[in-house]
Amino acid sequence: MSKKLDPYIGLFLLLFLWYLTVNIWEPVFLPSPLETFSKLLELAKSGQLLKDVLATTYGALVGFLSGALIGIFLGIIVGYFTRVYSTFSFVIDFFRSIPPIALFPLAIIFLGIGLLPKIALIAFAVTWVLLINTAYGVLYSSATRKKAALLLGAKGRQLFADVLFPEALPQIYSGLRIAVSLSLILMVTFEMFFGSTSGLGFRIYESALTYKITELYSYIFVTGFLGFALNKAVVFFEKINLHWLGN
């Protein structure tokens, strides 16, 4: 049998196990797969689900993209000028060690309630991930290639755009994959606990508080699927941009 089918077999086995568990033990807090998916369909039909998915995706992506841009830009500078890295390595290590959730109260004080503090903190978290990854990508780039580019006359912006940035791209992408998951985790967490009125995190928390168990599972399932899709999207662009890698 073709290996391509393997992931589907895994998925089928999981659903079957879920079905068996529900039928044998009849647990109170676990609805059957069929119940869950019909609930999902119902939520989708009402249009509510799409609104929540969009709200969560929007917040996570805006934070992710702005953090990535800042992180990559700073990372190239830090990676190229080793003096900058040695000067700021303590500061960088300190700030990236702060759990972004711990900063939420502060973000509310400065930025008010709403979407802005959430996006700002996601961007903050993503910046450090990309900064470190990009910096290492540049730092450990091929010395020969840098030498070749310099000898061919590349300098300044050209050296950065044509050589250092593509050279760091594999590292940048591994940073982006981590960061996109992190963005979703943070967005959902913020939606759960920090003054939201929509979004997947808010729905999950709300359905748990009101004991709407089937809804809870439906929202968890959608959140998982969203994370999966975001990751696949990054991998999709990675494959296009890094086709030359490993060949």
Next chain:
Amino acid sequence: MEKIGLKIEKVNKFFRIVPAEKNLFEDFSLEVLPGEFLTIFGPNGSGKTTLLNIISGLLAPDAGLVDFSNQKSKPKISYIFQNYRESLFPWMKIYENIAYPLKIQGLSKKQRLAKVEEICKRFAVDLDLEAYPYRLSGGQQQLVAILRGLIDKPEIILMDEPFASLDYQTTLQSEQKLQEIWQEIRTTTIFVSHDLRESILLADRIVLFGKNKPTKIISIVDNKLTRPRKTTTITSSKFIEIEKKILKLLED
């Protein structure tokens, strides 16, 4: 175009090598004649690459200087590395790689493509210009690196064991191609190698480096064999004569 020669005069280069601190070069001098193909043959660690780095300006000597004859400013120097995998840009297409020096000068994509097609035609090189380097064989990739080094018409070419990571047959082919190209341009070339056969085959003069530090020139051997030199030249009596002479010099 007027050919450029160069004089390396009393160059000193100090290296901190554990456990002893040593001079790699001490009052080292060498003259490279305009329009000649000079090979430097020597053991690993004898400073062949360091010398190329000093000539190219990548590395400053601790004392002494490199004097380019008939030149007010530093001439255009092109440098071809041993490791083509690390010197080409794998994210650029073949024509983008070859034309990179022209991109830096601000030439448009159309102009660059035209120049690349021109150079390929001139040297009878057949490459898929729209492909990426990884689609090409090692020999072809090194050829791309050489073309990139030539497209801006350098006045001096430095080659650091360019064929050392190719297999034997590809090396033979690449040497033939290099000779074809060089016959056409006759640009002053310094070619570093640790392969004696290759050093003799390509050179007008072969510089022999000793293995002791500081590095000394054991001798400079002339090679007046007629060009083009074919693979069969290697087995000719005149070639073997030069080879024997060099081996004798290395033994003494």
